[in-house]
Amino acid sequence: MQSKKDLSEADIKAKYITPAVKNAGWDENLQFRREVSLTDGRIIVKGSLFSRGRPKQADYILYYKPNIPVAIIEAKNNKHSVRSGIQQALSYRELLEDVPCVYSSNGDSFFEHDFTCSNGKLEREIPLDEFPSPEELWKRYKKLNNIDKSQEKAASQDYFYDSTGRTPRYYQQIAVNRIVESIAKGEKRVLLVLATGTGKTYVAFQSIYRLWKSGIKKRILFLADRNALINQTKTGDFKHFGQALHVIRNKKIDKSYEIYLALYQGLTGYDENKDAFRRFSREFFDLVVIDECHRGSAAEDSAWREILEYFSSAAHIGLTATPKETKDVSNIDYFGNPVYTYSLKKGIDDGFLAPYQVVRIGINVDLQGWRPENGKLDLDGRAIEDREYNIKDYDRNLVIEERTSLAADKITEYMKKTNRFSKTIVFCVDIEHAERMTEALRNANQDLVCKNSKYVMQITGDNLEGKRELDNFQNPESDYPVIVTTSKLLTTGVDVPTCRNIVLDANIVSMTEFKQIIGRGTRLCPDFNKLYFTIIDFRANARNFADPDFDGPPIQESEFEKDDNIDLPEPDNTDQAEDDPGETEEDPLKEGDPDYSPDNSSEQGGEIIETPRKKVVVNGVEVHVLSRIVQYYREDGKLTTKSLEDFTKANILKNYQSLDRFLIKWQAAEKKQAVIEELENQGIFLKELEALTGKDMDPFDIVCHLAFDMPPLSRKERAEKVRKRNYFAKYGDNAQKVLENLLDKYADQGIENIETLDVLKLDPLKNIGTPREIFGFFGDKNQYLNALNLLKQEIYKAA
Incomplete structure (x- = not known):
C-alpha cells in the first residue's frame, strides 16, 4: 500500500482535504473553488518585449455565497508539516482582506488562523473531521466585519451574473462588499478609490444591483458630468437593469423608473426656477452615485453641489481614481476616508493594468x-x-x-x-x-x-x-x-x-x-x-x-501645507495655478470659475469652450533634441533608466547571490525549461539579451556571462565540447545516432527543445524510428530519459 508520504499534493487534496471540506457541509459546486487565480501575474516590459510573472493562485477559496469569501486553504503534500502552508495562505488573505479564516493542511489535519479568535485562539490545529461548516464561517465573517441581523440581507445578497459567467476580480469583490455593507449599516457618505481601468462602473453596477435587489435602496440616481461617461455606462454593465433604467435627457423628468442616469448639466439650469432636479421631491432618491467625484460637484461652492445638497437625505457614494485634496476641494471632507482603495501600482503588480x-x-x-x-x-x-x-x-x-x-x-x-x-x-x-x-x-x-x-x-x-x-x-x-x-x-x-x-x-x-x-x-x-x-x-x-x-493615499489640506517649500526639478512651472x-x-x-457662463457650456458634452488669448507666434528659431532618456517601470513601482544588461544583472543577483547557487539550481532542475520560465517571470528577457550578445547563446550562458562575468559560450561551442570528449562511445550505434541528433537540435534551437518527448516525432529523429523504437535503443523509456539527463549534464559540464 502506498504511503501517505509518497502521495503528491494533488492526491492529498483529492483523498483528504476535499472530502473533509465536503463532509463539513460545503457544496462543491457552489461554495468552493479550487486553484483560484487571484491575480493575472505582473507584466514586465523591456523595450518592445514583455513577459508575465506568475499569478497568485490559492488552492481553495470557500464562499458562504458566491460573493462572500470566508476561508482560504493552502494544501501541501504529506512530506510537509500541517503548518507549512499557513504563511502562504496568509499572503493570499492580504489580498482578500475581509476573510475571517485561513487554513493549511498536509492531509493529516488542518492548521487554522482565525482572525476572530472565536475559539479563544488565533491559531490552532484541528482534526480533518472538525472543519467548520458554512454557517460557522459565515458567523465569523459577520463578527469580523461587524454585520448585525438587520444588515445581513443586503450583505448576503447575490451578485448579478450574466450569460458570460463573468465574476468580479478579488478587489472588485472587496469593493462591492464594502460599499454594500457600509450602506446597509446606515452610512450616508461612502468613498471608493479604484485606479483607472480597474472597473469602477462594474463595481458601481454590482453595488447598486445588490442594494436594489435586497430592497435596501429603491430609487437610485447615477450622476456624471460628461456625455461619454453616461453613454458608456448605459451600454455597458448598466444595460442589465433593463426596463428599470432611464437616462434623463433634455431636462425631461419621468418619475416612473427606479434607476436613473443623468448629466449634472441635464438636471440644472443654473437658475433655481429652471433646475430640473427640483421636479423630484427631496426624498425621491434614496441613493446617489457620483462618478468621477473629484470633478463636477467636488467644490463646496460648485453649482452642481446643489444637486447633492438637495438630495441630502439619500446615501451618497463617490467613485474616483483620483480623490481631490486641495485647500479648496476635499473629497474626504465630504465623503470621509475611502472604504477601499485599489491603486495603479497594485493594479500593475497584479497584472490587471x-x-x-x-x-x-x-x-x-x-x-x-x-x-x-x-x-x-x-x-x-x-x-x-x-x-x-x-x-x-x-x-x-x-x-x-x-x-x-x-x-x-x-x-x-x-x-x-x-x-x-x-x-x-x-x-x-x-x-x-x-x-x-x-x-x-x-x-x-x-x-x-x-x-x-x-x-x-x-x-x-x-x-x-x-x-x-x-x-x-x-x-x-x-x-x-x-x-x-x-x-x-x-x-x-x-x-x-x-x-x-x-x-x-x-x-x-x-x-x-x-x-x-x-x-x-x-x-x-x-x-x-x-x-x-x-x-x-x-x-x-x-x-x-x-x-x-x-x-x-489622498492627502488632506493639513498635510499639503507641510510641503509648500519643496523645490521641484527644472524646468520650473510651479507658478502655474x-x-x-x-x-x-x-x-x-470650470463651472465654478468666475468667468463661467452656462451659455458656453454644451449640455451634450459638458465641455467649456473659452475664448483663446492672443499668443505671440515666432519662427526661425533653432530647435533640436538635447536629450532622450528611456525609463522602465520597476518591480517596486518606480522608474529606472538602467540598461537592459544592468537591469538583468540586478534581477539575477537578487535571486541567485552567487554563481554556485545558480549552478545548483540549474543542475537540480529535471527540466531546464522550468528555470528558463522562472527567469522570464522575473523580467529577464532572454531572447533580447541573446540578440545583444551577438551569439546563439543558451539561457544558461546568458545568465553566467551577464551576472557572473563568465566567458560566453554559444550553443554550438558547447555541443562541440561534448563531441570532443567522445561522450557517445558508451552507447550502441542507434542510441549514439539519437543522441547526436539531439545534440544538433540543442545547438540549433536550445535546451528546451530537446526536453520534450515530442522532439522524437520531428525531423530528423522521426526518420530514425518511432518513439517506442527509439526507447528500445536505450532499453526502455526510463533509460532513454536517463540518457537525456546525462546528455544535459554533459552539455553544462564545463561550468
Whole structure:
C-alpha cells in the first residue's frame, strides 16, 4: 500500500482535504473553488518585449455565497508539516482582506488562523473531521466585519451574473462588499478609490444591483458630468437593469423608473426656477452615485453641489481614481476616508493594468530657455518682449513653430520604429495648440493621411467632427483615428483600451490630472496584444512619478501645507495655478470659475469652450533634441533608466547571490525549461539579451556571462565540447545516432527543445524510428530519459 508520504499534493487534496471540506457541509459546486487565480501575474516590459510573472493562485477559496469569501486553504503534500502552508495562505488573505479564516493542511489535519479568535485562539490545529461548516464561517465573517441581523440581507445578497459567467476580480469583490455593507449599516457618505481601468462602473453596477435587489435602496440616481461617461455606462454593465433604467435627457423628468442616469448639466439650469432636479421631491432618491467625484460637484461652492445638497437625505457614494485634496476641494471632507482603495501600482503588480515605459525627450529651448535676438519680430510683425522664455510659456503665451514641428517629428519617428497604427493621444496645452499639433502631425505623416484623412484627428470640446469620431477611437475594432490631439476632453473617463502611446506636450501641475491622463493608457487589451503602453514626455511631467503622492493615499489640506517649500526639478512651472483658466478650455470643472457662463457650456458634452488669448507666434528659431532618456517601470513601482544588461544583472543577483547557487539550481532542475520560465517571470528577457550578445547563446550562458562575468559560450561551442570528449562511445550505434541528433537540435534551437518527448516525432529523429523504437535503443523509456539527463549534464559540464 502506498504511503501517505509518497502521495503528491494533488492526491492529498483529492483523498483528504476535499472530502473533509465536503463532509463539513460545503457544496462543491457552489461554495468552493479550487486553484483560484487571484491575480493575472505582473507584466514586465523591456523595450518592445514583455513577459508575465506568475499569478497568485490559492488552492481553495470557500464562499458562504458566491460573493462572500470566508476561508482560504493552502494544501501541501504529506512530506510537509500541517503548518507549512499557513504563511502562504496568509499572503493570499492580504489580498482578500475581509476573510475571517485561513487554513493549511498536509492531509493529516488542518492548521487554522482565525482572525476572530472565536475559539479563544488565533491559531490552532484541528482534526480533518472538525472543519467548520458554512454557517460557522459565515458567523465569523459577520463578527469580523461587524454585520448585525438587520444588515445581513443586503450583505448576503447575490451578485448579478450574466450569460458570460463573468465574476468580479478579488478587489472588485472587496469593493462591492464594502460599499454594500457600509450602506446597509446606515452610512450616508461612502468613498471608493479604484485606479483607472480597474472597473469602477462594474463595481458601481454590482453595488447598486445588490442594494436594489435586497430592497435596501429603491430609487437610485447615477450622476456624471460628461456625455461619454453616461453613454458608456448605459451600454455597458448598466444595460442589465433593463426596463428599470432611464437616462434623463433634455431636462425631461419621468418619475416612473427606479434607476436613473443623468448629466449634472441635464438636471440644472443654473437658475433655481429652471433646475430640473427640483421636479423630484427631496426624498425621491434614496441613493446617489457620483462618478468621477473629484470633478463636477467636488467644490463646496460648485453649482452642481446643489444637486447633492438637495438630495441630502439619500446615501451618497463617490467613485474616483483620483480623490481631490486641495485647500479648496476635499473629497474626504465630504465623503470621509475611502472604504477601499485599489491603486495603479497594485493594479500593475497584479497584472490587471498595463505597465508603462517613459521616453523623456528634452528639447534645447525647453531645457535652456529661449531669448529673442535684438529686433526679433513675431509673425504679425510685432516686436517680441525681450526676456527669457521657458517651458511654462510655450504654447501658452509664446508659440515656436519649429518646436511644434520637432515634437510631431519625434512622435512620428517613435511610431515608425514601433507601430504606426498604435492608437495615440497627444495632450496639448489648449485647443489652439491641439490645432497646430494636428497640422504638424499630418505633415509628418503625409503618406498615411493621404490614404485616410482620419489618421490624425483633433478631438476637443469645440470640434464636432472630432467628437463624432470618439467612439471609433475608443473601439478596438476600428482602425481610425490613429493619432488624436486633445487638451482636456480625453483626460478622464474615456476608455480607449488599445491606446498604446500617451504623449505629454502640456505642463501638468495637478497630480489629480496627471493620474487621470496616465490612466488613459493603463487598460489592458490582450485580444489586441495591448499589454503595455509608452509615455512620450516633452515637458518633464514624468517627474510626477517620483512624487510620493503619485500612488499614495489622498492627502488632506493639513498635510499639503507641510510641503509648500519643496523645490521641484527644472524646468520650473510651479507658478502655474493647478486649474489655470488660461490653460484649460473644456474642463467641466470650470463651472465654478468666475468667468463661467452656462451659455458656453454644451449640455451634450459638458465641455467649456473659452475664448483663446492672443499668443505671440515666432519662427526661425533653432530647435533640436538635447536629450532622450528611456525609463522602465520597476518591480517596486518606480522608474529606472538602467540598461537592459544592468537591469538583468540586478534581477539575477537578487535571486541567485552567487554563481554556485545558480549552478545548483540549474543542475537540480529535471527540466531546464522550468528555470528558463522562472527567469522570464522575473523580467529577464532572454531572447533580447541573446540578440545583444551577438551569439546563439543558451539561457544558461546568458545568465553566467551577464551576472557572473563568465566567458560566453554559444550553443554550438558547447555541443562541440561534448563531441570532443567522445561522450557517445558508451552507447550502441542507434542510441549514439539519437543522441547526436539531439545534440544538433540543442545547438540549433536550445535546451528546451530537446526536453520534450515530442522532439522524437520531428525531423530528423522521426526518420530514425518511432518513439517506442527509439526507447528500445536505450532499453526502455526510463533509460532513454536517463540518457537525456546525462546528455544535459554533459552539455553544462564545463561550468
